[in-house]
Amino acid sequence: MSLEYFLQVFVSGFTRGSIYALIALGYTMVYGIIQLINFAHGEIYMIGAFSLLILIGVLSMLNLPVLALILIAVLVSILYSAGYGFTIERLAYRQIRNAQRLSLLISAIGMSMFLQNYVLLAQTSSFLYFPKFLEDIPLFQNTNILNASQAVIFSATALIMILLTVFVRYTRTGKAMRALSQDRTMAVLVGVPTNRTISITFIIGSITAAIGGGLVSAQIGQIHFYMGFIAGIKAFVAAVLGGIGNIPGAVLGSFILGLTESFGTTLISSDYEDVFAFIILILILIVKPSGLLGKNRSEKV
Amino acid sequence: MIMSVENLSMVFGGLRAVDDVSFHVNKGEVVALIGPNGAGKTTVFNCVTGLYVPTHGDVFVYDNENVTEHKLRGMTPDQITRARLARTFQNIRLFDEMTVLENVMVGFHVKLKSRLFDAIIRTSLHKKEEKSVLADAYSVLEYFQLEEHANDVARSLPYGYRRRLEIARAYATDPILLLLDEPAAGLNPSETEELSKLIIRLQKEITILLIEHDMSMVMKLADRIYVMDHGQLLAHGSPDEIKNDKDVISAYLGEPIDA
Numbered sequence: 001m002s003l004e005y006f007l008q009v010f011v012s013g014f015t016r017g018s019i020y021a022l023i024a025l026g027y028t029m030v031y032g033i034i035q036l037i038n039f040a041h042g043e044i045y046m047i048g049a050f051s052l053l054i055l056i057g058v059l060s061m062l063n064l065p066v067l068a069l070i071l072i073a074v075l076v077s078i079l080y081s082a083g084y085g086f087t088i089e090r091l092a093y094r095q096i097r098n099a100q101r102l103s104l105l106i107s108a109i110g111m112s113m114f115l116q117n118y119v120l121l122a123q124t125s126s127f128l129y130f131p132k133f134l135e136d137i138p139l140f141q142n143t144n145i146l147n148a149s150q151a152v153i154f155s156a157t158a159l160i161m162i163l164l165t166v167f168v169r170y171t172r173t174g175k176a177m178r179a180l181s182q183d184r185t186m187a188v189l190v191g192v193p194t195n196r197t198i199s200i201t202f203i204i205g206s207i208t209a210a211i212g213g214g215l216v217s218a219q220i221g222q223i224h225f226y227m228g229f230i231a232g233i234k235a236f237v238a239a240v241l242g243g244i245g246n247i248p249g250a251v252l253g254s255f256i257l258g259l260t261e262s263f264g265t266t267l268i269s270s271d272y273e274d275v276f277a278f279i280i281l282i283l284i285l286i287v288k289p290s291g292l293l294g295k296n297r298s299e300k301v
Numbered sequence: 302m303i304m305s306v307e308n309l310s311m312v313f314g315g316l317r318a319v320d321d322v323s324f325h326v327n328k329g330e331v332v333a334l335i336g337p338n339g340a341g342k343t344t345v346f347n348c349v350t351g352l353y354v355p356t357h358g359d360v361f362v363y364d365n366e367n368v369t370e371h372k373l374r375g376m377t378p379d380q381i382t383r384a385r386l387a388r389t390f391q392n393i394r395l396f397d398e399m400t401v402l403e404n405v406m407v408g409f410h411v412k413l414k415s416r417l418f419d420a421i422i423r424t425s426l427h428k429k430e431e432k433s434v435l436a437d438a439y440s441v442l443e444y445f446q447l448e449e450h451a452n453d454v455a456r457s458l459p460y461g462y463r464r465r466l467e468i469a470r471a472y473a474t475d476p477i478l479l480l481l482d483e484p485a486a487g488l489n490p491s492e493t494e495e496l497s498k499l500i501i502r503l504q505k506e507i508t509i510l511l512i513e514h515d516m517s518m519v520m521k522l523a524d525r526i527y528v529m530d531h532g533q534l535l536a537h538g539s540p541d542e543i544k545n546d547k548d549v550i551s552a553y554l555g556e557p558i559d560a
Contacts (some may be wrong), residue, residue: 172406172413172431179396179407186394189350190408191382191474 017258022212028204032181032245042232043115048210052077056163085206119217243294309358320532336529351378387476397456408473
């Protein structure tokens with residue numbers, strides 16, 4: 001394998017990893033705060049992509065400049081998806097938050113199926129063409145290592161990671177989120193507004209997932225109602241790999257998974273594209289179930 | 302009067318953990334709740350702070366400064382915190398992964414008025430509040446002599462400091478009544494001595510209800526003592542009265558064996 005080829009595969013793995021990271025953040029933040037694997041999270045990613053396509057379609061009738069059109073469509077689709085995240089929590093999780101964890105999990109799976117089928121019925125079962133805003137134009141002459149779409153995805157992901165880190169570390173709501181994830185009873189007892197903080201967590205997770213959905217669609221050029229399922233499962237694997245509940249862990253896990261898939265499909269066979277994620281999942285569950293950066297948390301009595 | 306507990310009962314299945322207990326706490330007092338292990342003291346605390354909903358009975362809190370009266374039944378723990386009750390736990394419950402300063406800052410949440418929206422558009426209310434929270438958090442740390450450790454992660458603190466931090470965080474929620482659950486547990490004699498001094502200092506501002514097994518500390522600090530055994534109130538009085546109460550002695554040491 002030549003160096004250039006190696007770097008190409010590496011960069012493409014990193015791009016995959018970025019997208020997984022955008023989705024995995026939502027999984028890991030929600031898990032950190034209410035110990036729920038939010039299986040409906042992948043659907044938010046899908047809804048982000050669908051709403052973006054619809055908005056682009058509608059807005060293109062208005063004769064706006066292209067950049068303004070994209071900007072408005074992106075912003076509105078993000079808000080719309082955040083609204084979904086917020087509503088899912090209110091409808092499907094809040095009432096049973098203190099019930100057994102299994103009830104929450106089943107509610108999450110139900111929500112996921114509902115959203116998939118809702119989009120299937122309301123939209124279509126076939127692949128839809130999505131305008132390729134992110135073209136694969138090489139950024140450097142003579143080499144194919146990094147192209148424009150990859151650069152956009154990297155920068156967007158990096159920006160979101162930085163914003164999120166600042167938010168969680170320095171803002172009051174960020175502190176409230178960390179306090180809730182460490183000891184919910186105690187956080188409530190010192191006056192942390194639980195419901196509001198949990199809602200905000202869902203909203204932030206949905207925003208990053210919707211951005212991921214938009215970016216992927218604009219790069220690949222097609223969307224499908226089922227796209228959230230496999231992407232969601234893989235991001236979930238990434239979150240578990242890094243240590244679920246741990247934000248840097250989710251990012252690390254996502255990049256490892258992205259690179260594994262990228263090199264795996266190149267070196268072994270692209271037929272096994274989806275298998276690597278599950279091999280990783282099985283291995284990590286056997287070797288270190290708490291994940292790479294996760295801590296062994298003993299149950300509180 | 303700052304709090305009155307009226308005919309409180311808490312039943313778990315067949316167990317009456319708290320059985321028709323009534324008592325009150327006056328403003329400015331240190332009141333101790335003592336009794337053998339399993340007497341139901343912590344259950345009383347859990348009922349008062351809203352972690353349990355009592356089977357029977359009620360708890361009332363009177364905030365004279367704001368001329369409000371709260372009936373705690375039906376209130377959630379965070380509402381009760383807003384009614385200006387704060388507590389600590391037997392097994393220290395800090396936010397271990399956060400710094401000492403952050404632990405205290407979380408406690409200030411209760412008093413803040415600006416909303417997330419204010420935070421996003423950075424209104425002047427929000428900026429002013431954020432600034433004052435930081436200053437207030439530092440002054441709380443100074444009050445509890447923790448300022449040197451402000452940026453240490455809570456889990457790295459020695460045990461005695463962790464105790465103090467837990468009290469500091471409760472103090473940050475601006476309580477009129479502070480419930481301390483065995484604050485001296487696990488402390489060495491010099492740490493216990495320091496804790497006593499701290500409680501004496503706190504008493505000037507805040508009324509204190511404490512559960513404690515360290516009798517010398519209780520006798521020294523408490524204005525009044527309630528003794529519980531098997532979920533019931535066994536005795537009530539000044540430290541001297543309690544020391545000489547026959548029922549109390551037998552509850553602690555068992556019935557004298559005689560024919």
